[in-house]
Structures are given as C-alpha cells and as structure tokens.
Amino acid sequence: METGRNAGVFTVGVSWGFRTKEELSENGADVIIDHPAQLLELL
Numbered sequence: 001m002e003t004g005r006n007a008g009v010f011t012v013g014v015s016w017g018f019r020t021k022e023e024l025s026e027n028g029a030d031v032i033i034d035h036p037a038q039l040l041e042l043l
Helices: 002-007 021-026 038-042
Strands: 012-014 031-033
Touching: 012 021, 021 031, 031 038
Parallel strands: 012 031
Antiparallel strands: none
C-alpha cells in the first residue's frame, strides 16, 4: 500500500492475501476486495 500511495496510484487490497483486512485498511488501501472478479467492477 505504501508503494502504491507513493506512486500516486489507486491501491487494491485483497482479503485472500497474507494481510488482514484491518492491516490493509490501516495501511491505506483505497479498496479491499474479497474475490478476484471484483477487480472488474473497479475498471
């Protein structure tokens, strides 16, 4: 998330990764998704 924010891009956290939703949110994820298909909704 930090790299994405520093690059000025929209960041997407994924709940199936190795970080919790809370950690992703605390670290600045613009959005957190629970399923890969949700990426299509963000395009």
